Amino acid sequence: MKTVVIGVIGADVHAVGNKIIDYVLSENGYNVVNIGVLSTQEDFINAAIETDAKAILVSSLYGHGEMDVRFMKEKCDEAGLGHVKLYVGGNIVVGKQDVSEVEKRFKKMGFDRVYPPGVKIEDALTDLKEDIGI
Amino acid sequence: MKPYLLVDFGSTYTKLTCVDLDREYIIGTSKATTTVETNVLDGYNKALNRLLRDHPEIKEDKISGISACSSAAGGLKMAAIGLVEELTVEAAKRACLGAGAIVNLVFSHHMTKREIKKLEEADIDIILLAGGTNGGNQECLLHNAKRLRDSSIDVPIIIAGNKDASDNIDDIFEDSGKEYYIVANVMPQLKKLDVKETKNRIRRIFIEKIIEAKGIKKAEEQMDEIIMPTPEAVLLASELLSEGFEDDEGYGELMVIDIGGATTDVHTIGEGFPKRTEVIMKGLQEPFAKRTVEGDLGMRYSANALLSLVSNYEFKKYFSDDDKCDHNIKKSLERRKNDIDFIPQTKDEEEFDKAIAKICCDVSMSRHVGHVEVVHTPLGDMYYQTGKDLSDIKYVIGTGGVLISNSDAKIILKQVNKKSNRALELRPNNPSYLIDKSYILSSMGLLSQKHPRIALKLMKQYLL
Numbered sequence: 001m002k003t004v005v006i007g008v009i010g011a012d013v014h015a016v017g018n019k020i021i022d023y024v025l026s027e028n029g030y031n032v033v034n035i036g037v038l039s040t041q042e043d044f045i046n047a048a049i050e051t052d053a054k055a056i057l058v059s060s061l062y063g064h065g066e067m068d069v070r071f072m073k074e075k076c077d078e079a080g081l082g083h084v085k086l087y088v089g090g091n092i093v094v095g096k097q098d099v100s101e102v103e104k105r106f107k108k109m110g111f112d113r114v115y116p117p118g119v120k121i122e123d124a125l126t127d128l129k130e131d132i133g134i
Numbered sequence: 135m136k137p138y139l140l141v142d143f144g145s146t147y148t149k150l151t152c153v154d155l156d157r158e159y160i161i162g163t164s165k166a167t168t169t170v171e172t173n174v175l176d177g178y179n180k181a182l183n184r185l186l187r188d189h190p191e192i193k194e195d196k197i198s199g200i201s202a203c204s205s206a207a208g209g210l211k212m213a214a215i216g217l218v219e220e221l222t223v224e225a226a227k228r229a230c231l232g233a234g235a236i237v238n239l240v241f242s243h244h245m246t247k248r249e250i251k252k253l254e255e256a257d258i259d260i261i262l263l264a265g266g267t268n269g270g271n272q273e274c275l276l277h278n279a280k281r282l283r284d285s286s287i288d289v290p291i292i293i294a295g296n297k298d299a300s301d302n303i304d305d306i307f308e309d310s311g312k313e314y315y316i317v318a319n320v321m322p323q324l325k326k327l328d329v330k331e332t333k334n335r336i337r338r339i340f341i342e343k344i345i346e347a348k349g350i351k352k353a354e355e356q357m358d359e360i361i362m363p364t365p366e367a368v369l370l371a372s373e374l375l376s377e378g379f380e381d382d383e384g385y386g387e388l389m390v391i392d393i394g395g396a397t398t399d400v401h402t403i404g405e406g407f408p409k410r411t412e413v414i415m416k417g418l419q420e421p422f423a424k425r426t427v428e429g430d431l432g433m434r435y436s437a438n439a440l441l442s443l444v445s446n447y448e449f450k451k452y453f454s455d456d457d458k459c460d461h462n463i464k465k466s467l468e469r470r471k472n473d474i475d476f477i478p479q480t481k482d483e484e485e486f487d488k489a490i491a492k493i494c495c496d497v498s499m500s501r502h503v504g505h506v507e508v509v510h511t512p513l514g515d516m517y518y519q520t521g522k523d524l525s526d527i528k529y530v531i532g533t534g535g536v537l538i539s540n541s542d543a544k545i546i547l548k549q550v551n552k553k554s555n556r557a558l559e560l561r562p563n564n565p566s567y568l569i570d571k572s573y574i575l576s577s578m579g580l581l582s583q584k585h586p587r588i589a590l591k592l593m594k595q596y597l598l
Contacts, residue, residue, distance in 0.1 A: 003269065011511040031269060033324050038414050038509060038516065046218045047324050051270035062512050 002132055005047045006057040007035035010068035014061040017090065021057065024121045029134050041072045045079045054132040055085040057124070065092035066105070073110025085131050089115030089124065137161060137192050138585070140577035141178065141202035141357065142364055143168055143350055145209070146395070148177040150185050151577035152192055158588050160596065162189040163572060170206045170349050178353055200357035201580040205234075205364035207348035210340055213239040213258045216320075217265040217274050222295070224418050225320040226264040229294065229329035231425045233336035234366030235260070236397070244274055245281045254286050259344050260336060261289060266296030268322045275299050276306065283310045290339050294320045294332045315339075327419040337362055365425065367579030368392065368533070369401050373423050374578070375531075375593050376403035379586045385594075388529040389562065390575065391495060391547065393536050395474060396435035398428045398494040400502040406522025406560075413506065413517045420522050426502045431494040433487065433536050434474040437467045440490065443497055452489040452496075454545075461486055488546060491536045495549035504560040523560040525552065530562060531597055533570035543569045568597040 004025060008018050015037050022034045033051050035043050044056050056076070058069060069088060076084060088111045093102050099116045106114040113127050136155040141148065148168045152161040164185040169177035186192055212235040216223030223242045230237045239256055241249050253261070263282065265275035275295040282291055283306050291314045293303050300316050307314045317331040345351050345360050354360060362370075368390060378384030387404030402424050408415060430439040441449070441464065449463050459482040466486050470476050478484040504521025530547055537543045544567040552561045574596050581589040 001269070011509045011516070013511055013513055013516060033267075035324070036414075038416075038511075038518065042220075043416075046221055049218050049271060050221050050265075050321070051267045051324055052272070053270075 001029065001031045002134060003031040003033060003051045003053045004055045004057060004128070004132075005033045005035060005044055005051065005053045006059065007039040007044060008037040008059045008061070009039055009041070009044070010060060010062070010064055011038065012060055012062040012064070012068075013037045014059075017061065018059055021059065021121050024125060025128070028125055030128075041069070041075055044072075045075055045081060048076075048081055048084055049079060053084060055087060055128060057087045057089070060088070060090045060092050063091055063094045065090060066094070069106075069109065069111075076110075085112045086110060087113040087115070087124065087128075089113075089119060091117050135191065135196070137197050138581070139197050139200040139357075140580045141200060141353075142367075142576045143170070143174065143178075143202060143204035143206040143353070143360075144364065145205055145207075148174075148181050149573065149577075150181045151574055152185060152189065153577075153581060153588065153592065155198065155585060155588060158591055160572065160574065160592060161192060163574070164188065168206050174206070174350050174353050175356065178356070199584075201583065202353060202357055202360040203362050203364045203367040203576055203580055204345060204348070204350050204360055206350055208257070209365070210235040210336075210344060210363045211238050211257060211259045212236065212336075213241070213253055213256065213261045215241045215245065215261065215263045215265070215278055217243060217271060221325070221418060222264040222266065222321050225327055225329070226262050226294065228327065228421055228424070229320050229332040230262055230336070231427060232329055232366075232369065232421055232423065233333040234363030234369065235336065236427055236429070245278045247281075250281050250285045258289055259347070260339055261287065261291045262332065262336075263291060263293045264295045264320045266299070266319075267324055268297045268319050270296055272296045272299035272302070276302055279303050279306045283307055283312060287312070289313075290315065290343065292317060292332060292335050292339075294318065297322075321418070325418050327421060329421065337366065361580065361583065364576045365399060365427075367576040368399070369423055369425055369579070370582055371575045371579035371589065371593065372401045372403050372531075374582045374586055374590055375597075379590050382587060382590055384590070385529050387524070387527045388531060389524065389527050389550070389565070390531045390533060391498065391537075391550065392534040393491050393494045393532075394432055394534050396429070396432040398431040398498040399425060400428075400498050401425045402502065402522060402524060402527070404522065404524065404527060406504060406524055408519050409523055409525065410517070412515070413519045416518045417520045420504075424502075424522065426498070428494075428498045428501060431498050433490055433494070434470050434476065437470040437490060440467060440493055444493055449489065449493070452492040453485060454488070457482075457485045459485060487536060488540065488542055491540070491546045492549045495546055499550045499561055500556065500559055506558050506560065519560070521560070525560050525563045527562040527565050529568055530565045531568045531570060531575075533573065533575050537569060538571055538573050543567075570597055572596050
């Protein structure tokens with residue numbers, strides 16, 4: 001069974017989507033390590049190291065995600081997690097911005113998958129299966 | 135009369151407490167210098183003779199049982215190894231501390247040859263190796279296990295890491311001649327702590343091997359068994375006093391502070407969960423009975439270290455208001471470090487010792503209690519809590535030489551209280567203070583193994 005770490009980054013307390021992601025991924029055969037809301041980059045990374053996670057799914061709904069995830073990929077590399085897939089999704093930027101522009105920026109920061117608002121978790125699930133298997 | 139003898143082989147003194155199980159009171163106590171270098175029984179017999187001399191009502195052949203704990207010959211020294219510092223390393227450390235050990239060495243991630251060399255050269259009794267959640271990382275655990283196998287280390291190794299690696303661990307250590315034990319993972323799931331099996335294993339190794347290595351085994355000829363390290367006995371006594379036994383109610387959440395010559399131990403019994411809804415817990419799960427040991431806070435051996443923790447200016451704040459002496463702080467600390475048997479003779483020297491004790495109390499508390507941190511979120515301010523919230527703790531109990539014989543012990547203990555300049559530390563708000571005047575806590579921990587009801591009753595009577 002593959003392990004994935006999920007959580008909500010930064011000073012963000014939105015817990016509902018986090019629970020839905022947890023539910024859907026668990027139902028689909030993943031070992032979900034949910035570090036919950038108000039999580040720091042280090043929380044994600046430490047959890048991924050100890051649990052031998054194959055992917056980290058970062059959620060953010062309050063608009064500050066872009067600040068919260070800066071240098072996360074570099075920290076993952078530093079911690080020996082270069083092989084771990086990095087996903088981000090939610091209201092990850094301030095205001096309404098062009099989706100493809102946003103995706104480009106986050107991919108440049110090292111994220112493998114970027115999901116704007118409105119994407120269903122099922123779509124991310126398909127990607128996850130493709131990226132790390134089940 | 136049914137006398138029961140409780141023995142504590144301490145680093146300096148061998149202390150005896152004799153309890154009458156029939157009438158449920160403490161008949162008497164005595165002590166003599168620990169003689170672990172020659173024959174540990176010499177000191178024990180000396181203390182016993184003193185006890186029998188002072189209390190002729192105790193007939194030696196009528197003593198119904200003897201239990202002992204020990205912190206002699208440096209106590210139980212352990213090395214803790216894990217993967218991530220905040221997670222399995224911390225879990226391993228807590229398991230060691232909860233079992234009454236001193237954690238002398240700590241390693242994280244992949245051990246290097248240099249680190250192994252350090253471990254080989256260190257004076258360590260047991261090694262605890264952890265790493266990975268169950269189903270999580272095993273690669274690091276296996277790497278460290280191989281490094282330990284290839285080393286010249288000949289002390290017992292307890293492996294309490296990812297259970298998935300157990301078969302491979304067996305393969306690694308098979309035919310290696312190393313003594314190893316696989317127990318339940320100290321962190322089976324992320325941030326979940328499970329130290330019970332590890333603690334039990336440490337105690338068993340302590341009984342079977344360590345006391346022999348430390349020259350205390352001889353004492354077993356004269357007593358039933360030496361069952362645990364002294365700090366574990368104190369922790370068990372604290373737990374019993376907190377939780378109560380059957381219909382006898384306990385004191386609820388409490389804290390024990392033991393200021394010794396070399397270290398300051400803090401034990402707290404209680405969940406320490408957040409008291410407010412807008413607080414979110416961070417970090418590894420806290421043990422219900424938590425012990426921390428501060429190796430740089432002590433009255434004598436570590437007195438010198440105090441100036442690296444508090445400045446001269448801060449130090450002066452710990453002197454009482456009516457103390458007019460112009461203390462030479464550096465010199466006074468050095469004097470105590472160089473003469474560990476130093477006993478204050480003058481009022482000024484007493485005042486100085488009190489100030490050291492206050493610092494030990496204050497700093498050890500800062501490190502033991504949980505902290506909050508404010509997070510400004512769009513939904514208003516929230517708080518992270520790391521560690522235990524001890525603000526509602528009801529009792530703070532003081533033990534250890536400087537406190538039990540000091541008329542100002544409760545003033546010293548007040549240092550644990552909530553402080554305006556440390557608002558983010560979750561210290562006790564308004565506890566009651568008790569002093570272990572007769573020095574019975576470790577004995578009561580021992581007694582609690584067979585006679586918990588009596589141990590509880592005696593603690594309620596003798597902690598004042």
